[in-house]
Amino acid sequence: MSxxxxxxxxxxxxxxxxxxxxxxxxxxxxLDLTGSKYGCGEGQCGACTVLIEGKAQRSCITRVGSVxxxxxxxxEGLAHGDRLHPVQQxxxxxxxxxxxxxxxxxxMSAVALLQKNPNPQPNEIVDFMDGNVCRCGTYPRIVSxxxxxxxxxxxxxxxxxxxx
Amino acid sequence: xNDKSQAQVPLEPERYELRAASPYHFDLGRRDFFKxxxxxxxxxxxxxxxxxxxxxxxxxxxRGESLPQEINAWLHIGENGKxxxxxxxxxxxxxxxxxxxxxxxxxxxxxxxxxxMVMGDTQLTPFDMGTFGSRTTPTMNLQxxxxxxxxxxxxxxxxxxxxxxxxxxxxxxxxxxxxxxxxRSVEYAALLQGQQLTETLPxxxxxxxxxxxxxxxxxxxxxxxxxxVTGQHRYPSDQTLPEMxxxxxxRPPAFDATLVSAETQKAEQMGATVVHDGNFVxxxxxxxxxxxxxxxxxxxxxxxxxxxxxxxxxxxxxKNTMEGKDPTGDGDRYDTGSVDQAMGTADHQLKQTYTxxxxxxxxxxxxxxLAKWDGDQLxxxxxxxxxxxxxxxxxxxxxxxxxxxxVLMPDMGSGYGxxxxxxxxxxxxxxxxAAKRPVKVVWTREEEFTWAYFRPAGVIDVMSGVRKDGTITxxxxxxxxxxxxxxxxxxxxxxxRIVFHAVKSPxxxxxxxxxxxxxxHFARESHMDELAHTVKMDPLEFRLKNxxxxxxxxxxxxxxxxxxxxxxxxxxxxxxxxxxxxxxxNVATFAEINVDKESGDVKIVRLVTAFECGAIVNPDGLRxxxxxSNVQGLGGALFExxxxxxxxxxxxxxxxxxxxxxxxxxxxETVLLDRKDIPSVGAGECPLIGVAPAIxxxxxxxxxxxxxxxxxxxxxxxxA
Numbered sequence: 001m002s003x004x005x006x007x008x009x010x011x012x013x014x015x016x017x018x019x020x021x022x023x024x025x026x027x028x029x030x031l032d033l034t035g036s037k038y039g040c041g042e043g044q045c046g047a048c049t050v051l052i053e054g055k056a057q058r059s060c061i062t063r064v065g066s067v068x069x070x071x072x073x074x075x076e077g078l079a080h081g082d083r084l085h086p087v088q089q090x091x092x093x094x095x096x097x098x099x100x101x102x103x104x105x106x107x108m109s110a111v112a113l114l115q116k117n118p119n120p121q122p123n124e125i126v127d128f129m130d131g132n133v134c135r136c137g138t139y140p141r142i143v144s145x146x147x148x149x150x151x152x153x154x155x156x157x158x159x160x161x162x163x164x
Numbered sequence: 165x166n167d168k169s170q171a172q173v174p175l176e177p178e179r180y181e182l183r184a185a186s187p188y189h190f191d192l193g194r195r196d197f198f199k200x201x202x203x204x205x206x207x208x209x210x211x212x213x214x215x216x217x218x219x220x221x222x223x224x225x226x227r228g229e230s231l232p233q234e235i236n237a238w239l240h241i242g243e244n245g246k247x248x249x250x251x252x253x254x255x256x257x258x259x260x261x262x263x264x265x266x267x268x269x270x271x272x273x274x275x276x277x278x279x280x281m282v283m284g285d286t287q288l289t290p291f292d293m294g295t296f297g298s299r300t301t302p303t304m305n306l307q308x309x310x311x312x313x314x315x316x317x318x319x320x321x322x323x324x325x326x327x328x329x330x331x332x333x334x335x336x337x338x339x340x341x342x343x344x345x346x347x348r349s350v351e352y353a354a355l356l357q358g359q360q361l362t363e364t365l366p367x368x369x370x371x372x373x374x375x376x377x378x379x380x381x382x383x384x385x386x387x388x389x390x391x392x393v394t395g396q397h398r399y400p401s402d403q404t405l406p407e408m409x410x411x412x413x414x415r416p417p418a419f420d421a422t423l424v425s426a427e428t429q430k431a432e433q434m435g436a437t438v439v440h441d442g443n444f445v446x447x448x449x450x451x452x453x454x455x456x457x458x459x460x461x462x463x464x465x466x467x468x469x470x471x472x473x474x475x476x477x478x479x480x481x482x483k484n485t486m487e488g489k490d491p492t493g494d495g496d497r498y499d500t501g502s503v504d505q506a507m508g509t510a511d512h513q514l515k516q517t518y519t520x521x522x523x524x525x526x527x528x529x530x531x532x533x534l535a536k537w538d539g540d541q542l543x544x545x546x547x548x549x550x551x552x553x554x555x556x557x558x559x560x561x562x563x564x565x566x567x568x569x570x571v572l573m574p575d576m577g578s579g580y581g582x583x584x585x586x587x588x589x590x591x592x593x594x595x596x597x598a599a600k601r602p603v604k605v606v607w608t609r610e611e612e613f614t615w616a617y618f619r620p621a622g623v624i625d626v627m628s629g630v631r632k633d634g635t636i637t638x639x640x641x642x643x644x645x646x647x648x649x650x651x652x653x654x655x656x657x658x659x660x661r662i663v664f665h666a667v668k669s670p671x672x673x674x675x676x677x678x679x680x681x682x683x684x685h686f687a688r689e690s691h692m693d694e695l696a697h698t699v700k701m702d703p704l705e706f707r708l709k710n711x712x713x714x715x716x717x718x719x720x721x722x723x724x725x726x727x728x729x730x731x732x733x734x735x736x737x738x739x740x741x742x743x744x745x746x747x748x749x750n751v752a753t754f755a756e757i758n759v760d761k762e763s764g765d766v767k768i769v770r771l772v773t774a775f776e777c778g779a780i781v782n783p784d785g786l787r788x789x790x791x792x793s794n795v796q797g798l799g800g801a802l803f804e805x806x807x808x809x810x811x812x813x814x815x816x817x818x819x820x821x822x823x824x825x826x827x828x829x830x831x832x833e834t835v836l837l838d839r840k841d842i843p844s845v846g847a848g849e850c851p852l853i854g855v856a857p858a859i860x861x862x863x864x865x866x867x868x869x870x871x872x873x874x875x876x877x878x879x880x881x882x883x884a
Contacts, residue, residue, distance in 0.1 A: 021453060029410070029451060034402035035395020037577070039528045040609045044818035047528055075395030088393040095385055095784055098792055099257025100392035101399060101528045101577030126826040133818070135528045135578055136257050137795025138788065139829045 004068045008033065009077025019065025024048045026064045027074060035075035035104045039133065046132030049105035049112075050074045056112035058131075075104035078111065086156070087111050090149035091142075098136035106132050110146045118157075119150055197240075198360050200288075204242040205361045207315045208235050209307045235290045237304065239268065239311045241319075245339060245353030247272065247279045249308060252292025253300050254284035254549060255575040256583075258848045259785045260300045262387045263380075266781060267305045270372060270380040271312035274339040274352070276387065284551040284573035286566075294550035296581055296675060298747035298846025301781060305844060309371050309380075318363050322355045374779035374840040383784030388575075400547035400576050401532035405602040408534065409437070411595040412455040413605070414445040414462055415615065418811025419671070421468035431458035437599040438462070448595040448603045472670050473809035478519050478623045481644045485665040496648045496666075501659030506638035510629025512698050517625050518687040520646055520874040521805035522618040522671055526823055529577020530612035535592035536602040542569045546589040547576035554586030561590045562597075580796070581675035582616055613816035618806055619676030620669060622646020624687040629659075634699045634709050641687070645669060647680025650746045650853065653688060655710040671808060677793075678849040681746040682800060682856060686874055689742035689857030694870060703741060703861065704729055715776055715839075716745055719752040722835045723774035727754035736761055737769075738866025742857025748845035749777040750837075753794070753854030756830075757862040764881040768798065768830040768859060775851050776837035778844045783836060789847045790834040797855030799824045803878045822878075 006013045008031070015030045027033040027050070036059055039047035043058035050059045051073040078085040084092070087110045097103045106129070113120060113128045120128070125146050134142065197206050237251045249268055255261040261281050269276040282288050284295075316336060323341040324331035327348065335342045342349040374381060391397040416423070426445050428438040436449040436458035447458035472480050507513060533546035542564070548554045551571040559566045571589065588605045596603035607615070622645045629638035639657040645667035652662060676682075696706035704724055711717055720743055724730075733739060736759045743752030756770040771794050780786055803822045807814040815821045860871050867881070877884050 018453070025452060028402075032404060033395075034398065034404075037399075037529065038401065038606065039530075040818040042609075042817060042819055045528060079394055084390075084393065091393050092385065092389045095383075095389075095788060097257075097386065097389070097392055098259065098788060099528070099576065099578035100386075100389075100397070101257075103392050104395045107393060126829065130826045133528065133823055133825060135526055135580070135796070135823065137792035137824065139795060139824075139826050140791050140832055141788065143826070143829075 004064055006064070006068060006072060007070065008072045009074060015064070017064060019063060021064050022060050023050070023062040023064045023067055023072075024059040027059060033074055033076055037101055037104060039102070039105075044131070044133070045102070045105070046109055047102050047105040049108040049132065051108060051112055054112065054115055056109045073108075075108060078107065085111065086152045087114065087146070087149040090145040090152065094141050094145040094148060096138055096141035096145040098138055102132060102134045106134065106142055110142075110149065113146065114150055114153060118154055120146065122147070197362065201240045201248070202242050203358060203360050204240055204356045205315060205318060205359065205363070207239050207311045207318070207363045207365070209237040209311045209365050210235055236292065237290060237307050237311060239308070239315055241315060241352055241356060243353060243356050243358070245278065245351060245356075247274060248282060249279060250282045250289045251304055251308070252284055252289045252552060253304050254295045254551065254573045256295065256549060256579045257577075258300070258789065259386060259782070260295075260304075261575065262384055263301065263781045263785060264305060264308055265387050266380045266382075266384050267309045268312040270377055271309045272316050272339075273336045276379060276384060278339060283575075285570070286551050286555045286572070287570040291552050294553055294584060296549050296584065298749070298849045301777075301844050301846040302748060305781060310365055313371055314363055314365050318361060319352055319355055323350055326350070326355070374844070380781050381779065381783075383782055398574055399529055399532070400534070400545055400574050401529055401606045403532075403534040403545045403574065403604065405534060405536060408602040408604055409448040409450055409595070409599050410452040410455045411446055411448045411592055411603040411605040412452070412459045413591050414459050414464060415611065416443075416466050416468070418466070418468040419471065420811065421466040424465040424467050426462055426464040428462050430461040430463075434458050434461060437595065439595055439598045441594065444591075444594060446591060446595050448599045448601075468811055471811040474521070474805075474807055477521075477621055477670070480670060481621065481623050481667050484667050485644065486668060487665065496651070496664035498652055498660060498662040503638050503640050503659045503661040506659035507627065507629040507640070510637050511632045512630050513627065514630070514691065514695055514698055515625075515627045516691055516694060516872060517623065518683070518690060518872045518874075519624070520622050520683040520686065522621040522673065522808070523676070523800050523804045524613055524618055524806055524821060525580045525582025525616065525676060526612070526818075526821065527578040527580060527582055530607040530609060531583065531588040531616065532604070532606040533586070533588035533592040534602060534604040535589065535596040537593070537596055537600070540564060540568055542593055543572070544569070544589045544593060545572045545574060546586060546592075547579070548573055548583050548586060548589070549579045549581070550584050553584060554589050557586040558589055558593060562593065580677040581679070584675055585617070587615065609818060610816045613821065614813045617672040617674035619800075620646045620673040620680065621671075622680065622683050624683060626687055626691045628691060628695060630695050630699055632699060634696075634701045634706050636695065636710050643680065643684060643687075646683040648684075649679035650681030650684040650744060654713055654716055654745050655692070655707070656712050657710070671806070677796065678746065678852040681744070681849070681853045682797070683874070685742060685744045685746070685853040686856040686860065689744065689854070690860050690870075690872060693740065693857070693861040693864065702730075713745065715750045716743070716752075718837060719743060719750045719774040719776050722837060723752040723754050723772050726774065726833060726835050727756070727772040729754065733865075736866060738862040738864070740858045740861025740863070740865050742854040742861065744853055746850040746853055749775060749847060749850035751775045751850050751854050753851075753858040755855070755858035755862040757859060757866060759863070759866045759881060766863060766877055766881050768802070768828070770831040770833070771855065771858070772833045772835065773851055773854065774835035774837060775847065776839055777847045777850070778842035779840045780836060780838045781844050783838075786836060786847050787834050790851045791832050793849075793851035794832050794855055795824050795829065797852040798828055798830075800874060801856035801859050801876055802828075803875045805875050805878055
């Protein structure tokens with residue numbers, strides 16, 4: 001047991017926990033951040049995806065000791081107040097969910113993808129997202145939502161650039 | 165609407181996991197309602213006898229008896245104008261929280277945001293047997309429309325009385341009643357100040373025809389979608405309570421193992437609450453880690469009998485029928501004409517055997533429950549399609565009356581027919597009783613794969629006789645174990661023998677989205693394709709020649725048109741179709757596949773599905789269900805199969821059990837046939853059934869290889 005300092009969604013946390021504990025367990029059990037989901041425990045379904053320094057990572061197979069002091073973003077930290085992240089908004093607009101248990105992880109993976117590649121082609125989306133499972137089978141909608149979010153983000157960036 | 169038009173979906177006898185729960189008879193004290201709802205207007209929906217039989221779960225046992233009047237939903241409009249609807253149905257991703265809200269908004273003329281749905285809470289909502297069988301839309305949607313319509317009439321009459329005018333002169337819009345002649349209007353809320361009104365549904369009530377719908381029939385987005393994209397929604401596994409412990413259960417090394425001994429001392433010394441009660445051994449601790457460590461520290465000895473593996477499965481199923489001892493009911497044999505004679509005189513005969521493996525639902529959220537005792541009162545939050553069924557299981561397990569138990573079902577991470585039972589509820593409650601604190605049990609993926617139940621495996625033998633001109637004259641169909649949903653043929657065949665053979669299943673089995681309709685349609689539609697080739701007819705033409713049902717013909721024709729059936733194909737390409745009728749819906753799926761000549765890899769290129777389920781309540785929600793059904797159907801069609809040996813599941817992880825992923829995705833096109841003249845029915849299951857035969861038939865078209873086992877190509881085409 002040791003005290004581990006975490007920076008999650010811009011807030012500092014200190015947890016007394018075995019550093020071998022999974023980040024997912026710490027998020028859900030110790031910090032009551034339940035937006036990240038358990039689906040398989042072996043990094044195969046992506047429901048637990050969070051961003052570590054902007055990169056998508058499976059929190060169920062990430063030891064909490066390895067992410068101390070790193071910048072962690074979970075689904076709870078994505079919106080700015082009432083303003084949803086463009087990916088969240090696109091998932092809503094497209095209706096890219098059924099039971100939505102996979103949605104947090106899908107959105108987090110998609111955010112990481114768009115940070116890396118602001119204009120992904122459908123095959124690039126499929127490649128990047130292939131580690132995220134949706135048992136309800138809303139994949140076609142998720143691809144559409146990511147394309148929509150990418151377009152919205154590019155347009156926003158262009159508008160900002162233009163006004164400068 | 166009369167009883168005839170009220171769509172009924174029968175319960176299939178293969179719902180092995182359903183134990184008949186005695187229906188709860190609500191004592192409808194008028195005062196009781198207002199005590200917990202507050203003043204205002206309550207409208208209750210009393211089921212009509214024809215519907216009670218299936219909705220109350222008494223269908224089989226109570227056939228022919230007179231049934232008491234039962235309540236299956238109610239609606240309350242408070243003095244503040246807030247509308248609350250109570251139904252025992254639950255939201256599992258099929259989007260009924262939205263579609264039922266639409267039904268109420270439509271008839272009551274209120275903005276959809278004003279409606280709150282209270283679902284699947286055994287204390288607050290009326291008894292409901294469960295959310296399965298695609299019955300929410302044909303039954304509950306209709307009931308709620310009637311309830312809302314009756315509520316609207318009460319309010320209009322109140323306004324008319326207040327204004328001393330004729331109700332027919334009044335107009336209702338946006339939760340407001342207006343008298344255009346005298347330019348006055350009043351909100352529902354204002355009419356209800358200080359009132360305590362109750363209304364039971366009248367026998368006959370005019371509903372808004374589908375052609376005139378303005379809210380129903382449109383693509384209203386998921387009503388609480390924002391909760392989900394922000395991670396705020398609390399699924400069953402996300403529930404917490406102060407002082408809560410985490411529970412873990414010691415699992416036997418094999419199915420049906422009995423516990424010989426268990427040493428729990430070490431686990432207790434670790435600070436966990438340990439329960440050893442009969443075959444149940446479990447621990448509860450302040451963290452999951454500690455609970456797991458405690459369970460791991462228990463030394464237990466088990467005894468189990470040798471059990472079969474996949475290798476012997478189909479042989480076993482054929483040899484272990486329970487003829488005459490079928491515990492699941494009767495009515496699973498259909499005989500018409502003289503099959504043997506017709507078979508003898510047919511120009512061609514065809515005999516084929518089809519098999520399907522056990523598959524796992526693999527809901528992304530595994531089973532979960534949080535249990536809390538207050539004295540002898542038990543409250544459980546759990547993910548289940550049958551909150552009232554789970555209440556019954558808890559009552560039985562703890563030998564306490566059902567009225568001491570409350571089961572709540574937060575909208576959960578899917579079920580697909582796989583969460584009809586209350587394992588985690590019982591486990592959490594048992595541990596909580598010992599720990600004297602709330603306990604949460606969430607199954608691991610391995611536990612979900614092993615200790616839930618499976619879609620039944622099955623063997624299907626089909627024999628048929630056909631004339632040279634393509635007329636089918638004889639049809640014999642034997643299904644061993646997989647079930648009788650969709651077992652009857654919709655093709656016009658004068659001589660038929662169709663039999664479901666119940667078998668003592670080597671694995672625990674139960675419901676699954678579309679049930680045996682997937683297996684039975686796979687067998688039938690594959691056989692139809694083979695017959696078409698036998699008589700050298702186009703498979704579509706052959707089907708239509710033997711098919712009179714107009715609604716089914718319509719979906720085949722619509723899908724064929726969208727698909728471009730009859731177009732020429734290139735090398736490696738294959739086209740196929742499959743379709744049918746299930747849960748009152750009609751579907752046809754056409755598949756385009758491509759086989760790589762070198763590697764033998766099969767790529768599913770395109771699926772076109774045409775579907776008709778009466779008047780469409782939410783077109784986008786329906787498309788979502790169709791797309792999802794196609795994707796889920798791909799898994800069972802191509803690669804999903806449970807591997808087992810000697811009482812163990814060998815592929816109990818997502819890294820070992822393959823489910824459809826983004827990269828498996830074909831182009832999916834949907835064609836919706838909106839029949840506004842036909843009552844709406846469900847869409848969660850039927851669209852799945854055409855996928856497997858369409859792909860199998862397309863593979864034959866491309867390769868000449870007739871695949872008769874599901875999954876079709878778990879190890880690629882070369883191994884098939």
